[in-house]
Amino acid sequence: MAATEFLHVLSTRVGIGVYDEGWFDYRLRLFESVTVPSMAAQTSQDFTWLLVVDAKMPPRARSRFDAVVAPLANVRVREVEFKTDFRGAVVEWCQAEAARRGLSRVLTSRLDDDDALRVDAFERLQSEAADAIAAGHSDLAVFSLNLGCMWSPSHRRGYTRYHDSHSLGLSLLEPAEAVECVYSRPHREIKQRYAPRGAYIRGVDGGTRWWLYAAHAIADSDKGDGARRDKILKHRYGYHLDDDLLAGFGLDPAAVAALAEAGEPTPTAPTKFLSLRAMETERRIKALRTELAGASFLRRRLLTQRLARLESEREKAGSGIVTR
Template identity: 30%
Template sequence: MDLRSTHFILTRFNVRGRYYRGDPGDEWLRRRLELFARYTLPSFRAQSVRDFRWLVLIDSESPHWFRAKLAELSLGSYEVVEVEGAFDALAAGRIVRERLATPFVLTTRVDNDDAVARDFVETIQRAAVSPEQRFINLVDGAQLGPKGVYQRPYTQNPFITLVEGARNQLPATVFVKRHFEASKYAPVLNLRSSHPMWLQVVHGGNVLTELVGLRMKARRLTPWFGCEIPCGDGPFEFALDFTLGAARIAGRLVGGPHRLVELGRALAARPAQRL
């Protein structure tokens, strides 16, 4: 049986869809490009393996200056793909299918303002040893907020991967379901790791992301990420923020039973290194 596969990283910019139906404007694009260049791009250039294809998806009506800047930043790291009209799973499937020459495919979603650990891709590929259709989710992550870094285990995070066969069909791709609904489509393999595998950058522009993790020392992250991470962890400020964060998390768990279920799933995840 031919088990060869191709791994695609899919990063959306200004494509139109559920949350972004029109032109976001030059100011939004410039801010996202800054975050992309600071966090996302260096983290993929630092990957421990290179056997993947990174597709950066943009709207076909994007301004010229934006296209030029993406081309300037690329240096061969990614392929810019223009999307006409609304972007959805069908559009993603067509884009992947046009570039696919193997019977199996992995698609991983990563946002344009986030970062991943140096061994993020390698860990996913090591886990994708079976052709069985399923999602792979690296549970352990972190968030970067204005004050510092916060530990964030999450079994429904937006860094999820779909493994599937695509010999005679259009790939469903990781966008077949929203990341928190993945289990409605296929089984989810949740994997723990000894360090955070992904970093969400929480800023004023990502209205769908809230800071919910527990404060951690930034120096625990820096060896694992190829991007620069601020390390200003004053002892008093850190202790206060840690205490407030613990109280906030306790309140969320008490007020939302579904969050206890999520915590249980995270704790029950299999260690990635034992695969």
Template identity: 25%
Template structure:
């Protein structure tokens, strides 16, 4: 079954077992306490993201889903119930956004130390991947430091419309074959700057042009510019209604998607606030204090607690 872990900056016995050749990371609503937002995103997670990942070859996979510790209990129970049958899934409760990076770096570092390398991928809580995504990725492994699956679909969820898109360096289509602790810095690089850093460091980049490997969900609770995005999809001549083959290829759960559509139809308007900026000041101050405590501990370990006293 899926395990619920208290973040605690990656401390605790539960994290000792988290060794994976392939680490998949998901940030799910850290710093967001809006019940409407959580409910809508859980519907999409269960209909698109979860079925897409569990349909992969998961023998090497560890999927770590980070949620906010302040979520109402019913939502925590919901995600635990949805993921309970999959041993490779860990739900991690955190108090601050920056804990995601601290814990992820520790998880990947342990796997690099154990296996000599670690394949690292990310996926947002409302996006999807194709049935063959990880198999193709594993076949390519060894030929790249970073691999990008450039082609996929933008998905207007409420209208069930697919628009073919070529958008390299999105969260769910960029993968890293990390082999040293220095590679961990790529976790904190915005996806839109990955190409710049890879070029600067002369790392090997593979761009996979053939095939469509991802679904980029577009809905009221995904983008503050939703109205413009919606129009660009509806007006595009290449856009089409999702087909039964699409449902199969991306493992999208039809009945659960219908549940989302019914739920979304009851919501008026679109959130104007960029949800990922919530509690930014508090998060920054908390990380500053955490860094100070880590430095103090390092001094104590080096010179001894008795000397400090």
């Protein structure tokens, strides 16, 4: 199903606010071995993959990132300065691109940079969106892929999980002139927030596992206690991800084996909510910059000093995440 009636944009943030080369060493290995092949193998390539990165990504990491995504014709890279700029960058790009193409609707989907979707996931989501439009539900519609696999790439073990508002593949269809994008609400809340506005809510159920959610030492959801990994390894109904299962997500078993052989880094502290770390510092920096624009000479000196301290604090929060 070609997304001819709407613009389909998958948006992913890649290391915004992270300045640790060691973190990128493993995270980009996951990105290259899991996420990129999954997207390259989608049976419908009628989507744009908007990758939002930090303008100050460490040079070695940026070179590697650029090389990994270079072969993908539907990738667009957008640089931002702050984590808090992410959603605005997605909204702005979607509105401009929809206007350029003359499209009145936008379907935004979300995916993290260490996870994967089944190769026909976008074909299904686009078909669901087209059906919603045909049925007159095009003002607002939320789509979720409810069944997937929690897995440990290092152990190639997983178990099947149901979640009626999981982040992976979660999508929002809306008018182009009023785009808020799928990141407008936390993934667990988006259906509840849009339902009162008359949104069409569609969860894809059944027996198909649509996503692979990776558990590893530097996952944004990792509490540092190994509980998520242990649950995967010891789950009563756990299983080995065989070659056929991996192929259904576009993954090469040899690349997954190499990923496991490389081993996971050791975090210096739990990485849970890493994507939210130092966001208050960012807000303070933005507020000071606004104040600086209209400040007197003496006031500017003081504000400049405060800014320097906050910017140093922000960079420190994104450094030293893993041990070398």
